[in-house]
Amino acid sequence: xxxxxxxxxxxxxxxxxxxxxxxxxxxxxxxxxxxxxxxxxxxxxxxxxxxxxxxxxxxxxxxxxxxxxxxxxxxxxxxxxxxxxxxxxxxxxxxxxxxxxxxxxxxxxxxxxxxxxxxxxxxxxxxxxxxxxxxxxxxxxxxxxxxxxxxxxxxxxxxxxxxxxxxxxxxxxxxxxxxxxxxxxxxxxxxxxxxxxxxxxxxxxxxxxxxx
Amino acid sequence: xxxxxxxxxxxxxxxxxxxxxxxxxxxxxxxxxxxxxxxxxxxxxxxxxxxxxxxxxxxxxxxxxxxxxxxxxxxxxxxxxxxxxxxxxxxxxxxxxxxxxxxxxxxxxxxxxxxxxxxxxxxxxxxxxxxxxxxxxxxxxxxxxxxxxxxxxxxxxxxxxxxxxxxxxxxxxxxxxxxxxxxxxxxxxxxxxxxxxxxxxxxxxxxxxxxxxxxxxxxxxxxxxxxxx
Ligand SMILES: Nc1ncnc2c1ncn2[C@@H]1O[C@H](COP(=O)(O)OP(=O)(O)OP(=O)(O)O)[C@@H](O)[C@H]1O
Ligand SMILES: [Mg+2]
Numbered sequence: 001x002x003x004x005x006x007x008x009x010x011x012x013x014x015x016x017x018x019x020x021x022x023x024x025x026x027x028x029x030x031x032x033x034x035x036x037x038x039x040x041x042x043x044x045x046x047x048x049x050x051x052x053x054x055x056x057x058x059x060x061x062x063x064x065x066x067x068x069x070x071x072x073x074x075x076x077x078x079x080x081x082x083x084x085x086x087x088x089x090x091x092x093x094x095x096x097x098x099x100x101x102x103x104x105x106x107x108x109x110x111x112x113x114x115x116x117x118x119x120x121x122x123x124x125x126x127x128x129x130x131x132x133x134x135x136x137x138x139x140x141x142x143x144x145x146x147x148x149x150x151x152x153x154x155x156x157x158x159x160x161x162x163x164x165x166x167x168x169x170x171x172x173x174x175x176x177x178x179x180x181x182x183x184x185x186x187x188x189x190x191x192x193x194x195x196x197x198x199x200x201x202x203x204x205x206x207x208x209x210x211x212x
Numbered sequence: 213x214x215x216x217x218x219x220x221x222x223x224x225x226x227x228x229x230x231x232x233x234x235x236x237x238x239x240x241x242x243x244x245x246x247x248x249x250x251x252x253x254x255x256x257x258x259x260x261x262x263x264x265x266x267x268x269x270x271x272x273x274x275x276x277x278x279x280x281x282x283x284x285x286x287x288x289x290x291x292x293x294x295x296x297x298x299x300x301x302x303x304x305x306x307x308x309x310x311x312x313x314x315x316x317x318x319x320x321x322x323x324x325x326x327x328x329x330x331x332x333x334x335x336x337x338x339x340x341x342x343x344x345x346x347x348x349x350x351x352x353x354x355x356x357x358x359x360x361x362x363x364x365x366x367x368x369x370x371x372x373x374x375x376x377x378x379x380x381x382x383x384x385x386x387x388x389x390x391x392x393x394x395x396x397x398x399x400x401x402x403x404x405x406x407x408x409x410x411x412x413x414x415x416x417x418x419x420x421x422x423x424x425x426x427x428x429x430x431x432x433x434x435x436x437x438x439x440x441x
Contacts, residue, residue, distance in 0.1 A: 119282040119349075120352060122301070
């Protein structure tokens with residue numbers, strides 16, 4: 001039992017990296033994704049955005065992560081530390097998916113919402129910030145919760161570039177203890193608890209929105 | 213005769229090759245209520261949208277003096293904002309003082325929906341939504357108000373409410389153009405009725421002069437209805 005707790009503490013050392021990757025990646029994914037979706041709807045850089053989304057969705061995340069961490073220094077002289085490279089890679093990857101989710105959400109809003117704002121002379125920036133995107137985010141909320149959950153699990157790829165996250169900590173413990181089962185179960189437990197937490201937060205936010 | 217507040221000159225508009233407005237000429241004097249009647253597809257909504265600037269005519273000109281407000285058939289309230297927020301959002305972008313809030317509260321009281329100030333639109337009845345939409349338009353102090361089908365989906369009692377509501381708006385000095393299928397409603401409230409069909413004005417009747425000649429209007433409606441069949 002004591003061993004179990006000390007194993008939990010050991011694997012738990014990876015939580016900080018996992019959560020930082022999740023938070024940073026989601027922040028970039030949501031803002032960049034929203035920006036891309038809005039630009040695309042307004043006809044700005046449509047071909048570029050389409051190409052970007054297609055490439056990101058069409059190649060493995062592990063490849064994108066490796067490109068940014070291993071290839072970027074030689075290619076453009078940009079050397080990032082592990083955490084920044086991870087956040088950027090996960091953020092960019094997530095942005096492509098968020099942009100697609102948002103595009104669907106924007107297109108399904110009634111055109112009249114845009115027109116009503118136009119007749120009230122609401123400037124374009126405020127139209128998007130306060131009228132369109134809040135409604136879209138509310139409508140696509142379940143998909144966004146899904147995106148956060150996927151992102152959480154994808155952060156486990158960080159070990160490829162040496163990040164010490166939950167998954168990596170579990171592997172290290174396995175190597176030390178010559179046993180795989182317990183450390184992996186503990187890592188799985190952490191991920192699963194985080195997913196449950198994300199779902200709970202999602203439900204709480206959704207419920208508070210449906211109050212009225 | 214006072215100078216027109218809206219001048220529409222030879223306006224043409226087509227959608228994908230199908231003509232919708234075919235040379236509409238119309239001038240509307242200030243402080244009047246003009247009813248736009250006509251069969252479905254006759255171009256009423258398109259004409260209103262052109263006046264507002266939501267559609268651009270293919271040719272012809274539309275001149276409008278002053279500020280225009282637009283009431284959508286389905287209101288288009290912002291569903292994620294309360295009634296009060298719906299009223300205040302746009303004016304507050306320009307005026308950070310307490311003035312918009314005072315005006316909003318005045319309007320809500322005046323339109324008898326003050327008790328709904330903090331409700332969200334999905335909790336309102338059709339008639340209440342309409343009042344909110346009207347109040348939201350009036351917040352911008354328009355001198356022209358365009359209403360697309362203001363009585364659609366409302367029962368008779370609510371319709372008569374709208375009549376008195378719009379009459380109070382007129383007292384504020386607002387010129388109105390109302391597009392509607394409802395001839396009874398239009399004849400109750402309009403000073404002038406325009407019958408629009410196939411993108412052309414077929415009849416232009418001054419309701420203040422002749423109180424008895426509704427026949428031609430009804431006849432026009434009957435013929436356009438029987439043509440549809
Ligand atoms: N955005 C659009 N794209 C294509 N066609 C359109 C568009 N808007 C209107 N139309 C067409 O223009 C014609 C006139 O439509 P409009 O809505 O102006 O008529 P209306 O008199 O308001 O009819 P109703 O009484 O049914 O509201 C219709 O045939 C309609 O299909
Ligand atoms: Mg119409």
